[in-house]
Amino acid sequence: MGDTLNIPEWTYYADKGGLDPLGMQNSSVALYQRLIPGIGNVTLRMRYYGLYPWLVRHYLQTNGSTDPEVWRVFLRRAEALYALIANQAGGELGVAGTVWAIRAVTAAKTGGGSIPIDFGAAAAPGSDDHYFAQSWGVFGLAYQSQLYEIGILSRGDGHGIPLPSKESGMALADGFEFAMGEAAQIFKDVHARGLVTLTELDALSPFAPSQIAFGSAERNVYQRVLFRKSADGDAPDSFRTQTLLLVLKVAEILGSPPDAEELRWALYAGQTQDGYPLELGDAALIAHCERWRIYQANDLCHVALEALLRFVLDALGAEPAGIPPRQLLERLVADMREASGAAPQNWRLLLDGIELADNAGDRAQPDSEWSLADDIMRTARRANGFVDGETAFKAVRLLAALHKRSLKESWPLEAELGPFTNDAFHSLLSERAFLRRYESHDFWELIARLVEERVIRRHLAVAMRKLRQQKDYTFLIESQNGRLRRRKQDGPVYTNPRLQPAITFLKDIHILGGQGLTSHGVEALAAA
Template sequence: MADTATLVLPEWTELASKSGLDPLGMQNSGILLYQALLPGISNVTLRVRYYGLYSWLSWIYAQRVGDTNLKSWQRFVRRAEALYALVAYQRGGETGVAGVQWAQTKLTNKNEEVIAFADDAEPGSPTHYLVQAWGAYGAAYASQLFDAGVYSQAKGHDLPVPSREIGEGLACAFDQELGPLAALLFEVIERGSVTRSELDTLKPITPSGIRIDSAERQLYQDMLFAHGELQRPPDIERRHTLLLILRLAEQLNRTPTSNDVRWALYAGADKSDNALTFEAGELEAQRQRWAIYQLNDLTHVCLEALLKYALDTLGEYPAGLTLARLIGIAVDGLLGTQESATENWAALLKATALPANAWSSAETMNESALSERVMQVARAVTLCKASDAWAALQLLAIVHQRARLARDGVSAAFGSLDQSAFRSLYTEMRFLDQHEQLSFRDFVGQLIEERVIRRHMWIALRKFRFQGDYTFLFETDEGVVRVRAKDGPVFTNPRLSPAITFLDDIKLFSGAGLSALGRALTGTA
């Protein structure tokens, strides 16, 4: 039976062999929250000047080409992106530019003065600069250009047009900033070839070429911080998040990392125990929403670590185990790490002190320290031992207490989601609350069986049924379960890294934290 089942079931796809598969179906709830907290930016929109480039491309295309055929627009965009990659590679030192690996090959393998790129920009070309049919525009930027209000829908055709509120001004500012280079840029895109000397001439168009005193730079700032005509609720959410990043940079006296922002907003303090000084109001409320996002992330990391523990425990038995036997062995291992018995989950909560600072480098049992230990087992080749699983339970106990203190915020963030489809901090709190008086052995057994193993099997079945992806980590055969593959805990990636890069692109940071422009935005100039 096992061999037959293996033959008829789909093999793992390339996607399914990677980590980050959301094996418990809990990451989507966090993704929905961070998308609301930082709209108009995504994890693959890597440089803010692309927003100006695309607004200019649609503007100049309407003026000089005017063909509403989507294929014509697609070809124009792809040629522009390929050229942008060539210019960026020629300049050197640019990051976040799509197609630079192709550009490197193109420019280093041939010594010709004229570089032809039209064929490489054709969709489906074997020498493509990017495999995606619509390039970086379709894969990354188009949706965010609409979300940020740079693009709007036109009447009578399907091509995007620069919006009246933001896009038109940004396109004109980009054009004015380029000056005579704008005509050359359009000419080279249309021509589909470029000389090396023209690549040098076009260097000012690259992402790091935004001038500090330019109207273009100011318009990016107005877009990001909703200081122009568009001040919709999502725009205000983005403004508040970006202001939090700037205020943190001011306190740290350096440009923060994504991890800095995540943990500081959660803890309300920096690693040196200096409290964040946000006055009560909109910024503090936004900080608390980011803290709830982090609570949700920590929750699924704990449960994903328990999944890894169950998989590694089962891996010691190549012939497989019944599910009941697996649960029993896993629970025995966990309880065996403790010198004295724990009565129930409620008793563990009572015995677990809340750390004063969740991010303090001086503490060894706070959320930051415990999550670092839990994440050490993320790789498939690293065994999750019973002591590691116990650390996940300790972390979950702290998270549960924090969530109780923020119950209204948790409910506001996740309570309206379809609870049958979206598992979140909200649903897991209910489980923990409802089962806190069970004997600890029964509690841990139910947690691993219901919230981890059976939940994973249900999620994997839905992915197989609706997406065709075979992501089961367990395989079953006549009542016996065996390991098929392994996956470990994964934090979601909440768009903070590109947001920080955007702020750096528009000159809001300096070596000591904030630049004069950044201080002016935060009101501390």
């Protein structure tokens, strides 16, 4: 059953848990990074995309030092002040430093508001009362890489200080400055001082993330940046634009902004839960929707296998002294066999007998991919849940549904997942190839092989690689003296494909509103 791992009692190791325990989530991450570049999972508000080029230009005009420490202090002060502004403006979400800002503003109000808030001290690197722990603030943690990728900032020649790009960066800096009006100079003065009063924070309310004006030049530049057109249909700008247009298409049908979950299911099923089809028309948009369909299918694939891993872990939990691998597999297969009723002779016959749901995202159809995945997650994600043979067999049925639908609809898996299928990446493409390889074998022999090779052995191999390469101890299962023991519990998770921040951005710039598309949204869709 592979390598035996013995950790001496005196040896220290970092316990990092079972993140991506089967090495399959990375293919989903690699795919969604292609599909929506320039927006990240922790780039939470659009207005930061205007704030940073404006700050960079102000820094270059008033200081210009290429010393990274000087730039870091300037940057952290600005972020701390911005957190105070956002909190004072009404506790706006998605801003770094909110917890510190609430504490600082509350203390100032308790003191009668006469004592200024020393945000300069909170922004100083190494401060005991820091606004944000990350050394380079939320700029370094989240926004910097995306601002470079989307073309708002460019890299300085021979130094690490960013520059506003000549087109988008300078346009955003101009639009932001104009939108702030007199508040722009107040910000600059307060920032230089490192102290701010509550009255000054009120005067700085135009800076708040929600205050992008509906008809402003600033808003128009944000839209041009997000929906930038490229002659190359496979360019990052084109992929981001197509993803945002798909969001608008779904919002148009729903009559309201979608959340990330209903969006990803609508793109996978090609229709809303209520059965309203996505009528895309444009060939590039149809192809991009298919990429998102493959992303979602890939996510469902690793969720199914991670549910089988949870099935293994729950069974091992009843054996604190461990159990021989062959005995474990026999027990797991017996549990699934009992729960499944009459199973076909082989995988090929299972596929032949499956009736795919007309709407894969219909929650009312018990055999839809949505229903199978939801049933699995409801059990496998609960801390006190227990994955039994019935839930494990639902994971097998989900794999079968993905396999059959990919064949029926001729998904271009090789084109989309081929680059992410190797020793370091596993995907729906690699798992479908495995199932096809053994599709004529005895059904339960295949299931035993699936659990052993694609779950147990793979987890041990992935965890061993992390231990060797990253010095991270992520074993959920330990193999010792010919017995397997559970070391830690874990369960399946979806990856997070940046869709919720994208939806928030579209709300921030008034393309999405309460009724779905605003007039700006209608124009953006019509211009596609």
